Amino acid sequence: MLTLDKARPGARLRIVSMDGRGWVQRLYQMGLLPGSIVEIVSNYGAGPVVLRVMGAEVAVGRGIARRIYVEEVKES
Template identity: 60%
Template sequence: MMQTTLDTLPSGAKARIIGFAHGGGWLYRLYQMGFTPGAIIEVVANYGKGPLIVRIMGAEVAVGRGIARRILVQPL
């Protein structure tokens, strides 16, 4: 099972969330938006700097690069 972080995925890639590196208050907010282990996400835009735009549960959400580095995913 190959594992990487969300910030490394190119635009158009799909992945399954497998966990999170480090905890914190941001984790609860991600859970509220649907970022839970097992959820499938699609990277809509990743330009290599600035926030990533991802589609999760039918909604497009902007995720800061620092947070994206802490989201562990398995590319599909």
């Protein structure tokens, strides 16, 4: 398991859990909830992490991305 800020561009990931309080509700509204499949669009090591969820691209700040735990989705 890794955090969203460490994921490489192009990776398909499943959100496992989120460590936080007030901002978690906002992420839920954006479609980022445990079990959601996301694809990393860009992650350059600075600035926001851009990801695709349910066909929409969203940007997540690096501090919040450090608190979102994900796992790689195995292609079958």
